[in-house]
Structures are given as C-alpha cells and as structure tokens.
Amino acid sequence: MTPTQPIKALFLDIGGxxxxxxxxxNARKRAAELFNLxxxxxxxxxxxxxxxxxxxxxxxxxxxKRIVFYEKxxxxxxxxxxxxxxxxxxxPDMIQLVSQxxxxxxxxxxxxxxxxxxxxxxxxxxxGLDTFFDAFVSSCYVHLRKPDTDIFxxxxxxxxxxxxxxxxxxxxxxxxxxxxxxxxxxxxxxxxDKTRQALAGFGLTL
Numbered sequence: 001m002t003p004t005q006p007i008k009a010l011f012l013d014i015g016g017x018x019x020x021x022x023x024x025x026n027a028r029k030r031a032a033e034l035f036n037l038x039x040x041x042x043x044x045x046x047x048x049x050x051x052x053x054x055x056x057x058x059x060x061x062x063x064x065k066r067i068v069f070y071e072k073x074x075x076x077x078x079x080x081x082x083x084x085x086x087x088x089x090x091x092p093d094m095i096q097l098v099s100q101x102x103x104x105x106x107x108x109x110x111x112x113x114x115x116x117x118x119x120x121x122x123x124x125x126x127x128g129l130d131t132f133f134d135a136f137v138s139s140c141y142v143h144l145r146k147p148d149t150d151i152f153x154x155x156x157x158x159x160x161x162x163x164x165x166x167x168x169x170x171x172x173x174x175x176x177x178x179x180x181x182x183x184x185x186x187x188x189x190x191x192x193d194k195t196r197q198a199l200a201g202f203g204l205t206l
Contacts (some may be wrong), residue, residue, distance in 0.1 A: 011166055012168075015113065030087075042068070056144055065171065114138075117140040162183075169195065
C-alpha cells in the first residue's frame with residue numbers, strides 16, 4: 001500500500017506488540033494458582049473495576065484492595081504487586097525494528113495504550129521505552145481508553161500529524177478497525193515478519 005502522504009509517525013500499542021500483556025487473563029490465572037485465589041471471583045472483581053484503574057482514576061493499591069485484599073491474606077500487597085510486574089517480558093525484535101525505523105526515517109513514535117499508571121511506569125522504565133518513544137498517550141494519563149476514538153484524536157493532536165501520515169499498529173483487531181475510521185493507516189500485529197513486511201509496503205525499510 002502506498003500512502004497519499006509520507007509516513008511521519010508510528011502510533012503503537014505496547015502490550016502484545018512490543019511487550020507481553022502485563023496483566024492479562026493468563027497472568028491472572030497464574031496469580032490465582034500461586035496465591036491460592038478463586039480465579040472466577042478474581043476475574044469477576046477485576047472486570048468490575050479494571051477500567052477505572054486503567055483510566056487513571058484508581059491507584060494500583062486501591063485496585064488490589066478491591067480484587068484481592070478485601071479480606072485478610074497470608075501475603076502482602078507488595079508481594080502481589082511484584083508478581084504483576086514480573087509478568088512483563090519484551091519482544092526484542094519488535095523493539096529493535098521500531099526504534100531503528102524511527103532513526104532511519106525520522107519518524108515520531110507515539111504510544112497509544114490502555115494501561116494502569118504503576119504498571120505503565122514500570123514497563124516504560126524497565127524496558128527503556130522512553131529512550132525511543134516521543135510521547136505516551138496512555139489511558140492512565142489521558143483518562144481515555146481504547147476503543148474511544150478520542151484517545152486516537154488526542155494522539156494525532158500530540159504528534160501534530162494528519163491521519164494519513166500515521167501507521168497505527170495494534171494486536172487487537174477492534175482497536176485497528178476503530179483507528180481506521182479516523183483515516184489512519186492501520187496494521188494488526190500478528191507476527192514480527194508480517195508487520196515488518198507490511199511496514200515495507202509503506203516504504204519503511206531498513
């Protein structure tokens with residue numbers, strides 16, 4: 001695909017693209033087993049309050065009080081928090097690809113992700129994302145969550161680019177489809193090789 005305008009920016013989801021999902025269904029299952037919790041109850045309480053946490057309206061401590069520490073436990077919130085943070089792992093090939101494309105083509109890199117504040121801050125720091133991203137339009141900072149189109153519009157405003165000058169990459173099809181309604185070029189990330197090939201179709205090669 002050849003865009004009508006030169007690509008000036010990459011908008012990137014983080015979980016599922018550059019890093020593993022930090023606190024997803026599988027991580028909650030592992031937590032339930034390790035900490036002897038009822039998974040169904042944990043998951044239900046999570047879904048009732050996680051949007052509030054990701055929107056930056058609840059601290060991680062308060063989120064954990066709602067889903068785990070609403071009753072006495074034989075372990076501390078600190079131990080549980082440490083487990084959550086340890087679930088994050090990088091995808092080094094994707095991190096290298098986008099950082100090198102940024103340098104080679106003078107691109108702006110903007111994160112557009114749903115993440116709670118403490119988890120987001122840990123992941124940025126732990127994996128050095130701030131060394132190559134220009135801005136983080138994260139749900140916890142802007143109080144908007146995907147698939148709300150306002151978060152994508154805010155990213156466009158922050159980057160000061162037109163929609164057709166952007167490629168948005170996300171592993172979730174719905175978010176790709178919503179972003180596309182704003183006129184952005186969008187890719188659903190399923191593998192390193194496919195994403196690299198798709199980016200090459202826009203002229204973004206190394």
